[in-house]
Amino acid sequence: MKIDRRSFLSLGIGVAAGTALSPLPWKLTDDLSIWTQNWPWTPVPEIGETSHVNSVCTLCPGGCGISVRKIEGRGVKIEGMTGHPVNQGGICALGLSGLQLLYGPTRIKTPLRRIGKRGEDRWEKISWEQAISEIAEKLDVLRTSGNSHTIAGIAGSRQGTVSQLFKRFLTAYGSPNFFHTPSCVDTYQLAFQYMNGVSGAPGFDLENADVILSFGSGLLDGWGSPVRMFKANTAWRKANAHVIQIEPRLSRTAAKADRWIAINPGTEAALALGVSHVLIKELLFDKEFVDSHTDGFESFVTSKGEMKKGFRQTVLENYSPETVARITGIDPSAIILLAREFAKAKAPLALCGKGQGIIPGSLAEAMAVHALNALVGSVNRKGGVFPMPETEIQVWHEVAMDSVAAVGINQTNLIGAPPNSPCGTNQIPAAILSGKGYPLNALFVLESNPLYTMADSKTVRDAFDKIPFLVSLSSFMDETARYADIVLPNHIYLERIEDAPAPTGFPKPVISLSKPVFKPQFNTKHAGDTLILLAKEMGGAVADAFPWDNFEACLEEVMGDKMKTLQEKGFWVDSDAAIPDWKAAFKTPSGKFQFSPAEATLGFVPVAIEGDSTFPLLLIPYETMRMAGGYIANPPFMTKTVEDTILKLNDSFIEINPKTAQSNQLSEGDFVVVQTSRGQARGRVHLEEGIMPGVIALPRGLGHTAYDGYIANKGINANQLIGPVQDPVSGLDAAWGIRAKLSKA
Amino acid sequence: MSELDGKSQTVSEIVVSSAHGQSGKEGGSGGVIVLFFFVGLVASLIVGWVLFPKALYSQKKQPIDFNHTLHNGLVGNGCESCHFFREDGSYSGVPKLAQCIECHEEAQSSDPEEIKFVEQFVKKEIEVPWLVYARQPDCVFFSHAAHVKSANMDCATCHGPIGESEHMKLYQQNRITGYSRNIWGENIVGIKKNTWDRMKMDDCSECHQKQKVLLGSVQTQKEGCFVCHK
Numbered sequence: 001m002k003i004d005r006r007s008f009l010s011l012g013i014g015v016a017a018g019t020a021l022s023p024l025p026w027k028l029t030d031d032l033s034i035w036t037q038n039w040p041w042t043p044v045p046e047i048g049e050t051s052h053v054n055s056v057c058t059l060c061p062g063g064c065g066i067s068v069r070k071i072e073g074r075g076v077k078i079e080g081m082t083g084h085p086v087n088q089g090g091i092c093a094l095g096l097s098g099l100q101l102l103y104g105p106t107r108i109k110t111p112l113r114r115i116g117k118r119g120e121d122r123w124e125k126i127s128w129e130q131a132i133s134e135i136a137e138k139l140d141v142l143r144t145s146g147n148s149h150t151i152a153g154i155a156g157s158r159q160g161t162v163s164q165l166f167k168r169f170l171t172a173y174g175s176p177n178f179f180h181t182p183s184c185v186d187t188y189q190l191a192f193q194y195m196n197g198v199s200g201a202p203g204f205d206l207e208n209a210d211v212i213l214s215f216g217s218g219l220l221d222g223w224g225s226p227v228r229m230f231k232a233n234t235a236w237r238k239a240n241a242h243v244i245q246i247e248p249r250l251s252r253t254a255a256k257a258d259r260w261i262a263i264n265p266g267t268e269a270a271l272a273l274g275v276s277h278v279l280i281k282e283l284l285f286d287k288e289f290v291d292s293h294t295d296g297f298e299s300f301v302t303s304k305g306e307m308k309k310g311f312r313q314t315v316l317e318n319y320s321p322e323t324v325a326r327i328t329g330i331d332p333s334a335i336i337l338l339a340r341e342f343a344k345a346k347a348p349l350a351l352c353g354k355g356q357g358i359i360p361g362s363l364a365e366a367m368a369v370h371a372l373n374a375l376v377g378s379v380n381r382k383g384g385v386f387p388m389p390e391t392e393i394q395v396w397h398e399v400a401m402d403s404v405a406a407v408g409i410n411q412t413n414l415i416g417a418p419p420n421s422p423c424g425t426n427q428i429p430a431a432i433l434s435g436k437g438y439p440l441n442a443l444f445v446l447e448s449n450p451l452y453t454m455a456d457s458k459t460v461r462d463a464f465d466k467i468p469f470l471v472s473l474s475s476f477m478d479e480t481a482r483y484a485d486i487v488l489p490n491h492i493y494l495e496r497i498e499d500a501p502a503p504t505g506f507p508k509p510v511i512s513l514s515k516p517v518f519k520p521q522f523n524t525k526h527a528g529d530t531l532i533l534l535a536k537e538m539g540g541a542v543a544d545a546f547p548w549d550n551f552e553a554c555l556e557e558v559m560g561d562k563m564k565t566l567q568e569k570g571f572w573v574d575s576d577a578a579i580p581d582w583k584a585a586f587k588t589p590s591g592k593f594q595f596s597p598a599e600a601t602l603g604f605v606p607v608a609i610e611g612d613s614t615f616p617l618l619l620i621p622y623e624t625m626r627m628a629g630g631y632i633a634n635p636p637f638m639t640k641t642v643e644d645t646i647l648k649l650n651d652s653f654i655e656i657n658p659k660t661a662q663s664n665q666l667s668e669g670d671f672v673v674v675q676t677s678r679g680q681a682r683g684r685v686h687l688e689e690g691i692m693p694g695v696i697a698l699p700r701g702l703g704h705t706a707y708d709g710y711i712a713n714k715g716i717n718a719n720q721l722i723g724p725v726q727d728p729v730s731g732l733d734a735a736w737g738i739r740a741k742l743s744k745a
Numbered sequence: 746m747s748e749l750d751g752k753s754q755t756v757s758e759i760v761v762s763s764a765h766g767q768s769g770k771e772g773g774s775g776g777v778i779v780l781f782f783f784v785g786l787v788a789s790l791i792v793g794w795v796l797f798p799k800a801l802y803s804q805k806k807q808p809i810d811f812n813h814t815l816h817n818g819l820v821g822n823g824c825e826s827c828h829f830f831r832e833d834g835s836y837s838g839v840p841k842l843a844q845c846i847e848c849h850e851e852a853q854s855s856d857p858e859e860i861k862f863v864e865q866f867v868k869k870e871i872e873v874p875w876l877v878y879a880r881q882p883d884c885v886f887f888s889h890a891a892h893v894k895s896a897n898m899d900c901a902t903c904h905g906p907i908g909e910s911e912h913m914k915l916y917q918q919n920r921i922t923g924y925s926r927n928i929w930g931e932n933i934v935g936i937k938k939n940t941w942d943r944m945k946m947d948d949c950s951e952c953h954q955k956q957k958v959l960l961g962s963v964q965t966q967k968e969g970c971f972v973c974h975k
Contacts, residue, residue, distance in 0.1 A: 002777060003777055003781075004777075006778050007777045007778050007780075007781040008781065010778040010779070010781040010782040010785070011781040011782065011784060011785040012785065013782055013785065014781065014782035014783060014784060014785025014786035014787075014788075014789070015785035015786070015788065015789040016785075016789075017782075017785075017786050017789075018785060018786040018787065018788065018789030018790040018792075018793065019789045019792075019793055021786075021790060021793070022789060022790050022792070022793020022794050022797070023793060023794065023797070023798075023933045023934050023935075024792065024793035024797045027797075027801070027929075027933065028921075030929075031801075031919060031921040031922050032921065034882075034921070034922040034924065035921050035922050037882065037884060038882060038883075038922060038923060044883045045883070047838070049831060049835070049837065050831075050833060050835060
């Protein structure tokens with residue numbers, strides 16, 4: 001018996017034959033193919049019971065009803081709530097991405113105390129009791145030393161029970177320094193106050209308008225309540241309504257409008273007055289309305305005996321199409337045609353508030369646009385604009401102030417304005433840095449991120465450096481939270497009960513109830529509860545102003561009867577609310593619509609944006625539906641939808657007209673440094689015919705430095721390049737842009 | 746298993762006898778070659794038929810030895826008493842603790858398995874980590890409602906007479922795919938005697954072919970991939 005090579009070959013053949021005759025290869029092939037379909041790192045959704053919880057989205061002031069789909073308690077999708085009056089089942093990209101904010105790594109998990117330098121992001125975890133008692137102690141020292149007015153609060157929202165509770169805390173404590181993140185609603189409110197004599201947020205009956213003249217409002221870019229605007233746009237298409245967009249750049253809104261008129265940035269008010277000129281000159285205005293319900297149209301003698309020019313004379317003398325053409329860069333014939341089309345409509349409606357309306361804007365512009373609406377009778381009527389009737393949404397019992405609070409609350413506020421002035425949040429950094437008023441000893445920031453959203457981030461940071469104690473009540477490690485001394489993490493909107501009143505621009509009083517869709521994921525606390533705890537810890541009159549056990553009890557009390565409806569339906573609509581009749585509509589001294597209010601003069605007042613002739617270009621920031629630019633940062637889902645002509649890898653693209661690019665020897669994709677008097681940033685250029693020559697544009701919502709690796713360090717924060725410009729009358733921020741220059745990097 | 750063992754015995758007998766025949770004709774060297782061939786053949790057949798199936802599956806015991814027969818006698822609505830359809834029409838699958846607690850807040854008997862269940866799960870409010878024999882992968886969409894409610898199929902058609910079992914059988918998990926052995930079937934070759942012996946895609950389509958239901962796909966107008974693979 002000889003064992004040789006052939007024996008082993010034979011063995012091999014035997015093994016091969018045997019294997020082939022056994023199930024092994026066939027079963028193994030099948031299993032391996034299945035294995036490749038089940039990589040362990042492929043996420044697999046939970047299996048289990050599906051449930052839906054209705055709530056409201058408070059990521060923007062739109063106030064859309066949402067329905068959250070959950071599988072065994074885990075959220076898998078956020079959908080629009082069917083039957084909600086605002087969004088009627090629709091939802092936007094940000095609303096859809098909400099779960100990434102809930103589960104994302106940027107959440108703050110527990111109260112934190114800073115141990116490193118400010119902004120260094122080194123923290124120690126502390127308990128809620130520790131955090132509250134530490135803050136209460138600091139506040140107590142300030143209060144007993146008569147410095148109660150030297151603390152301030154910035155809230156993200158101007159309304160809602162939590163914001164009001166925050167304001168109440170400051171009042172009971174003795175500080176006049178309650179601020180909120182301002183918007184074009186604040187400017188509109190002032191315009192209404194002066195011209196209608198009625199205060200109130202604007203309600204636009206857009207669905208019933210047939211020619212919509214938008215002075216730069218991003219109707220499809222997130223202005224007002226975004227989903228409602230999409231639905232309105234659908235309604236306009238069906239009804240053959242006309243949308244005319246006045247804007248220096250071809251935004252989505254402009255692209256989807258029936259007509260886009262490019263205008264020199266910042267000259268919208270002049271165009272509104274030019275249109276008024278044509279209407280008056282060609283007798284196209286609503287004579288009946290003007291004659292019977294308005295005042296100040298004709299020239300008149302004031303109570304002091306001075307002759308004051310009426311609206312008619314002002315406009316006829318100063319805003320002829322030729323003059324306006326020189327200011328706006330629009331052809332005179334186009335202005336005349338525009339006016340005729342506007343006048344011919346059954347329900348024409350003009351509106352303003354640039355982009356998403358996050359900058360309050362020029363009061364003169366809001367008044368010019370409002371006057372234009374009055375000329376065609378589109379004020380307080382179907383398809384028009386009107387201040388929302390101020391229904392008693394929340395009923396609070398009066399704060400019983402002790403002597404300290406009574407003194408503190410009557411001090412002038414941080415920016416030197418008397419109580420109840422428009423909210424000049426934009427003036428805070430300058431006021432702190434100027435050192436003219438009193439020094440600020442503590443700042444509380446609630447659901448707001450001023451270090452990112454306010455113009456000129458560097459100055460804001462310098463100002464914050466002068467505040468010895470900074471507390472953030474944010475849910476996320478945003479720029480401001482990272483700069484704080486103590487962070488008191490708030491529940492995210494999906495974890496808390498809260499009211500969401502008055503969606504921006506919506507013409508009916510609506511309140512929706514945000515419900516805790518999920519149990520809190522981390523050791524966070526409802527900001528309302530935190531404030532109540534803090535007040536109780538302080539004791540005395542401050543505690544007395546907060547008699548509730550928790551925020552829910554407070555909400556139930558201030559909402560009263562509405563709470564039941566809110567709990568059952570998820571929203572409350574004032575079905576009795578109607579457009580006020582003529583008697584109730586105008587509460588000016590004359591009882592009529594006032595074209596020439598005493599407080600402010602109608603006319604085109606250019607906003608003095610910053611920068612001299614060494615900056616040859618105009619930089620305008622813009623907003624888009626694909627990016628969240630406010631307190632809420634862009635969730636990764638949304639960043640994925642941003643085109644690579646706006647953001648590629650980590651580089652922002654600066655939009656520039658090919659002609660301007662050519663004269664600056666720039667071509668597509670070139671790296672550049674954009675420089676303004678406030679700062680500079682590196683990015684690339686994108687050549688785009690849809691922007692006026694001489695103008696460059698950057699989107700808001702990029703360039704975060706905090707949050708997490710999915711959000712931070714992507715592109716340029718446009719706010720860091722811009723300086724705030726105060727409106728001469730309102731004091732609100734009116735900066736629509738800044739002068740800039742580009743150089744090759 | 747015994748059936749398989751029998752087979753491999755028969756095979757080895759053949760092997761031995763033919764090995765003798767070969768060596769007779771070709772002499773020493775040839776005999777070795779043939780022997781080696783058959784040694785390889787037999788060894789790999791044993792590996793393929795006996796060792797491989799054993800090695801492929803890990804064996805796990807259910808956390809509680811549940812008695813289906815006993816429960817079936819006590820409930821009023823058959824399988825659906827515990828394995829019910831939710832209000833939205835979706836199928837609840839293996840019951841959750843909340844359902845068991847309805848009867849088993851305290852132990853009902855002195856059965857050690859029941860006592861173990863109450864002590865370890867009910868009192869501690871921990872969900873029982875049941876091992877699901879019929880769990881299909883995530884890429885398969887399967888609607889119980891369509892089969893049970895619309896087509897009036899019996900549970901047993903796919904799941905077998907589980908309702909008559911007194912003990913839970915061992916759960917065997919494929920080490921490569923992570924699937925339960927019941928998907929491929931007990932028989933390693935995939936031969937089935939009953940409709941419930943296997944739950945692979947071919948078994949679904951076999952029944953669909955027979956019944957002539959949902960054969961066409963809207964997208965392809967051919968066999969309906971997208972009916973299950975959405």
